Amino acid sequence: MKPEWSQWAREAKEQFPEAHSSLLPLLHRIQDAEGWLSDETIRDVAALLDLSTQYVESVASFYSLFYRQKVGKNVIHVCGGLSCAMAGSDSVMEHLEKKLGIREGQTTRDGEYTLLEAECLAACDLAPVAQLNLRFHGHVDAENLDPLLTDDGKEVNS
Numbered sequence: 001m002k003p004e005w006s007q008w009a010r011e012a013k014e015q016f017p018e019a020h021s022s023l024l025p026l027l028h029r030i031q032d033a034e035g036w037l038s039d040e041t042i043r044d045v046a047a048l049l050d051l052s053t054q055y056v057e058s059v060a061s062f063y064s065l066f067y068r069q070k071v072g073k074n075v076i077h078v079c080g081g082l083s084c085a086m087a088g089s090d091s092v093m094e095h096l097e098k099k100l101g102i103r104e105g106q107t108t109r110d111g112e113y114t115l116l117e118a119e120c121l122a123a124c125d126l127a128p129v130a131q132l133n134l135r136f137h138g139h140v141d142a143e144n145l146d147p148l149l150t151d152d153g154k155e156v157n158s
């Protein structure tokens with residue numbers, strides 16, 4: 001456990017006295033610092049907030065905003081929810097796997113991209129939906145996705 005985490009837990013509890021409510025801000029803060037949430041981190045956070053490890057794990061694994069594995073510099077989520085599946089998210093994922101040379105759940109060897117499937121991203125009217133570094137892109141296909149990947153992810157943030 002990093003020494004500053006105790007202080008961060010105290011600050012989260014000051015803002016949200018209920019432990020279940022202080023969990024999300026604490027997880028965000030630690031992930032911002034560490035890049036992801038390891039099993040050890042989950043245990044440490046549970047201890048800091050006096051919550052069960054299972055509860056913290058269930059929250060951390062529910063939200064696609066939290067990474068339970070080390071990720072690359074850019075993270076691509078492809079929605080695998082029903083609306084997106086019906087609109088062709090499988091072929092979007094296949095295209096990205098081929099283009100990046102990795103499978104879903106993996107990171108490119110140069111550490112540039114991690115490709116992940118997400119549950120419904122709550123933008124079903126834009127299906128199929130993908131996120132690049134948490135930025136939404138609707139009606140995605142090979143044609144409109146490829147330009148986003150050619151410039152180190154910077155294009156999407158402009």
Ligand code: FES
Pocket residue numbers: 079080081082083084085119120121122123124125127128129
């Ligand atoms: S199913 Fe993809 S955004 Fe809802």
